[in-house]
Amino acid sequence: DAGITQSPRHKVTETGTPVTLRCHQTENHRYMYWYRQDPGHGLRLIHYSYGVKDTDKGEVSDGYSVSRSKTEDFLLTLESATSSQTSVYFCAIRGTSGGSLGGEQFFGPGTRLTVL
Amino acid sequence: AQSVTQLGSHVSVSEGALVLLRCNYSSSVPPYLFWYVQYPNQGLQLLLKYTTGATLVKGINGFEAEFKKSETSFHLTKPSAHMSDAAEYFCAVRDYYGGATNKLIFGTGTLLAVQP
Numbered sequence: 001d002a003g004i005t006q007s008p009r010h011k012v013t014e015t016g017t018p019v020t021l022r023c024h025q026t027e028n029h030r031y032m033y034w035y036r037q038d039p040g041h042g043l044r045l046i047h048y049s050y051g052v053k054d055t056d057k058g059e060v061s062d063g064y065s066v067s068r069s070k071t072e073d074f075l076l077t078l079e080s081a082t083s084s085q086t087s088v089y090f091c092a093i094r095g096t097s098g099g100s101l102g103g104e105q106f107f108g109p110g111t112r113l114t115v116l
Numbered sequence: 117a118q119s120v121t122q123l124g125s126h127v128s129v130s131e132g133a134l135v136l137l138r139c140n141y142s143s144s145v146p147p148y149l150f151w152y153v154q155y156p157n158q159g160l161q162l163l164l165k166y167t168t169g170a171t172l173v174k175g176i177n178g179f180e181a182e183f184k185k186s187e188t189s190f191h192l193t194k195p196s197a198h199m200s201d202a203a204e205y206f207c208a209v210r211d212y213y214g215g216a217t218n219k220l221i222f223g224t225g226t227l228l229a230v231q232p
Contacts, residue, residue, distance in 0.1 A: 004159075031218050040125075042206060042224040043160075050218065058219070090159055094218055104150055105220055107159035 003027045004108035006091050012114045019078040021111050023091030025071075031094035032074040033105065034058075034066060036087040043090065049074055081115045088112050118143050118209045122223035130231050135179075135194040137226045139207035142188065148210035149190045150220065151181055155203045163205075166190065177201070202230045 003026035013019050023032060033048040035058075045058030047066040055066050063085060067075045078085055089111045095103040123138040141147055148167045152160040164175025171183040177200075181192045192205060204227045211219040 033219075040224060043222040045219060048219065092160075103218075104162050104165050106162065107152075109159045110157075 006108040021076045023074045029093040033092040034076045035090045086115045120223040128229040129197045135197045137192040139190045141209045150208040152206045
């Protein structure tokens with residue numbers, strides 16, 4: 001158990017509203033990730049963080065922003081939600097085995113977001 | 117760029133039969149490879165990983181995978197399927213861009229059904 005929680009677990013919102021999803025970890029991991037999962041696409045990386053205030057874009061970052069003001073929390077914000085952002089969102093942390101660059105990732109339970 | 121291809125988005129086997137889920141990768145460097153399992157309404161759980169060393173890797177729940185460089189493959193197998201193996205399975209490769217990164221590239225997943 002990597003000690004990752006996500007909140008909320010389910011959310012329904014309307015087009016144009018801002019939405020913030022929270023990922024919380026309890027084991028002081030440096031690297032954290034946000035993915036979205038859609039049928040036929042697998043998991044696609046939205047943004048990731050390599051330390052407090054250090055973030056970078058993934059392959060599907062348009063329409064999303066992130067913040068990491070402390071090690072344990074990584075926030076994903078949809079500034080103005082659209083129906084195309086209806087998805088399941090997963091947070092992950094990178095494990096420390098395998099040396100500095102070989103660690104596998106561990107996933108949270110996910111947030112199911114529906115944008116009407 | 118690294119990539120992963122999972123052949124067969126849906127695989128159905130009978131209980132007790134061999135499970136074979138296919139994964140081919142493309143990598144410009146020796147790859148780090150991973151298999152994850154996702155049960156309904158849950159996050160992804162690491163099954164096994166290959167980094168270096170022995171090419172036959174054993175994981176949890178009786179699964180194993182063999183790294184074959186000549187075939188650029190990392191197929192997942194289990195000798196005898198159990199009903200509890202019904203889930204979606206994802207293959208992933210560590211990304212590499214001018215150097216190893218801390219990102220994973222995921223395949224689109226294979227949904228395994230186990231028939232009684």
